[in-house]
Amino acid sequence: MEVQDLPRNEAPSKTTIARATGIALAIALLILFTAVLPAEYGIDPLKTGAALHLTDLARANETKPASASRTSAAPVLAPAGVYTAQSKIYKVDTEDLTLFPGDGVEVKYHMQKGAGMVYAWKANGKLRFEFHGEPDQKPNQDYYESYELDDKVGQDHSFGSFIAPTTGIHGWFWENKTNQQVQMHLATAGFYDGAKMYAGDAPEDLPVEDVK
Numbered sequence: 001m002e003v004q005d006l007p008r009n010e011a012p013s014k015t016t017i018a019r020a021t022g023i024a025l026a027i028a029l030l031i032l033f034t035a036v037l038p039a040e041y042g043i044d045p046l047k048t049g050a051a052l053h054l055t056d057l058a059r060a061n062e063t064k065p066a067s068a069s070r071t072s073a074a075p076v077l078a079p080a081g082v083y084t085a086q087s088k089i090y091k092v093d094t095e096d097l098t099l100f101p102g103d104g105v106e107v108k109y110h111m112q113k114g115a116g117m118v119y120a121w122k123a124n125g126k127l128r129f130e131f132h133g134e135p136d137q138k139p140n141q142d143y144y145e146s147y148e149l150d151d152k153v154g155q156d157h158s159f160g161s162f163i164a165p166t167t168g169i170h171g172w173f174w175e176n177k178t179n180q181q182v183q184m185h186l187a188t189a190g191f192y193d194g195a196k197m198y199a200g201d202a203p204e205d206l207p208v209e210d211v212k
Helices: 014-041 055-062
Strands: 091-099 104-111 116-135 145-163 168-175 182-190 192-198 204-206
Touching (some): 091 104, 091 168, 091 192, 104 116, 104 182
Antiparallel strands (some): 091 182, 104 168, 104 192, 116 145, 116 168, 192 204
């Protein structure tokens, strides 16, 4: 019977362990300075982050918007004049008018300075018109303020919004210069307290209603 000696596994020496530890540490430091610091913090002492575009990741993290759950941010104040409170509910008005050739008519609303109104009028033919206003306190009897004017060709519609520059009556004068009758529809909504129609010698009060 033959007896053989088995090979003996010897433990690595302290020198080998120290060498392996040093190599691992060097690799970790290399990764730290070439990748982790440039990508996470923008620190790039070896300039490898810029070459590999890793510093772009750090800048993206810095400019990332705040989380929607963060509620400590202060609101941005809007410019003065954006919001104007009113003491009464706004009113609405609609008018259907027929203008024969040569006819003219005015519809005006009494508004306080700074009050707002939206409007739309349209017709089945062109009407010459002027959108204008007369302050309650005006320097002379003939004084008025013109906002929009087309007294040459005319239009068949106009839509918009309006803020009263003065306290007074504001509205439109329409005139039919064609040889056919023209029908038109006017719709307004705003903070006015009354309306009048001028189609003859004396103005006619128009009923305006609170919005439902």
